[in-house]
Amino acid sequence: MRLNRILYGSLLMLAFLFVYFYGGKIPYMLFYTVLALPVVSFLLSAAGYFGFKYEQSLNNSSAVKGDKVTLKLQIVNRSLFILPYVSIQIFSGGLLSQESVIRNLSLQPFSKKEFFYDYVYKYRGCYELGVSGIVVQDFLGIFRLVRKNKMPLRVTVYPRLIIIDNMALVSRDLSEPISNLRNLHEDISTIEGIRKYNYGDSMSKIHWKLSAKMNELMIKEYQWKAADRTLFIVDLKRNPFTPDSNAVIEDKHIEAIVAVLRYYIHHGVAVRLVYHDEEIRSMDCNSPLDFENAYQTLAKVQFNQKVSFTDLIEGQIDYGINKPDILLSTSNLDDRLYETICRMKSVGYEISLVYISPEEIMGEKKPDTGQKLSVLPESGIKVYRINIRDEIKGVLEYGGR
Numbered sequence: 388m389r390l391n392r393i394l395y396g397s398l399l400m401l402a403f404l405f406v407y408f409y410g411g412k413i414p415y416m417l418f419y420t421v422l423a424l425p426v427v428s429f430l431l432s433a434a435g436y437f438g439f440k441y442e443q444s445l446n447n448s449s450a451v452k453g454d455k456v457t458l459k460l461q462i463v464n465r466s467l468f469i470l471p472y473v474s475i476q477i478f479s480g481g482l483l484s485q486e487s488v489i490r491n492l493s494l495q496p497f498s499k500k501e502f503f504y505d506y507v508y509k510y511r512g513c514y515e516l517g518v519s520g521i522v523v524q525d526f527l528g529i530f531r532l533v534r535k536n537k538m539p540l541r542v543t544v545y546p547r548l549i550i551i552d553n554m555a556l557v558s559r560d561l562s563e564p565i566s567n568l569r570n571l572h573e574d575i576s577t578i579e580g581i582r583k584y585n586y587g588d589s590m591s592k593i594h595w596k597l598s599a600k601m602n603e604l605m606i607k608e609y610q611w612k613a614a615d616r617t618l619f620i621v622d623l624k625r626n627p628f629t630p631d632s633n634a635v636i637e638d639k640h641i642e643a644i645v646a647v648l649r650y651y652i653h654h655g656v657a658v659r660l661v662y663h664d665e666e667i668r669s670m671d672c673n674s675p676l677d678f679e680n681a682y683q684t685l686a687k688v689q690f691n692q693k694v695s696f697t698d699l700i701e702g703q704i705d706y707g708i709n710k711p712d713i714l715l716s717t718s719n720l721d722d723r724l725y726e727t728i729c730r731m732k733s734v735g736y737e738i739s740l741v742y743i744s745p746e747e748i749m750g751e752k753k754p755d756t757g758q759k760l761s762v763l764p765e766s767g768i769k770v771y772r773i774n775i776r777d778e779i780k781g782v783l784e785y786g787g788r
Contacts, residue, residue, distance in 0.1 A: 405418065428526050436470075438466025443459065452508060460518065476519045488504070519536055521534045521536075546641045592607050617713075619714045620661045624696060632745075710735050720756050720759055
């Protein structure tokens, strides 16, 4: 466009010099023709711009990672004038197997064109897709009219659903009835019955109104409730790598989380999923429907954890009598986290660790991390180390130590 403006300015200057030195009807006609060309060109382009219309749609607004999403783009020129230079920028809004494209075309009066673009998403997440902007240029190439798209299409890409057939994350047998667990406590919000006072009963359980009415002490019996069988705490802190490298690690991490969560729920184990996304959030997963809700959430969650993973863990445990099984998932095993895991094990917690190793991304090994991972199983902690190129199913079924 800059070159076209320079060329037009040179042509206008030559026409002016021609008039200045020679005069006459033909030089003046040439000068005014050159002078009027930009005005005519702009008006024609403006008329075509306002008569221009496009429609876009997706064959599916959601997909599983690796599936194809097709964008349909229809462009219509409803004006009487040709649009010689139209540039349409189509953006992907994320990391794809195909980069964003710019389509250059021309449209005849009252013509229509259709284009189809196939995208294969490599990573889970929410992405914007479609036309980001349209540029219409005049036939001289010196003016440009831009139309921005403020309402892009959106597609949600879900992580792969990896089916685990056999997995022993903790020392307890998953087939053990929940009523046999040691982690039971009284639910004071639910009264199961009323009985007479016996020596040794807690004074806090006395039903004072009923006791006054019956002229004898009556005791409230609360319903016994199992504590959360497994507390699944997930580390969503971003690694200090490039966006592409982080996307690979995070995608692997989410797929491992989904696989483990599904295995637990489909074996009748209650799970409380805890993570930090702007604030500490938790989801109680007790049924396949709860898993679907968690699956939806994990597809969209961002790795923007602001607190340390150790602080997140410490905020969820009390080192008291009630000790649920603990499942941790992280790609950062530092000294503080290692010491916290060992301390939790020493006071009676059953712990499993799913570790997503970033070493293949880093291009070098971390001896300290490898040593920690080798020591933890000696303390009775189940460790699953998943490298970037590993198959998650194989590691979770056979790779635990």
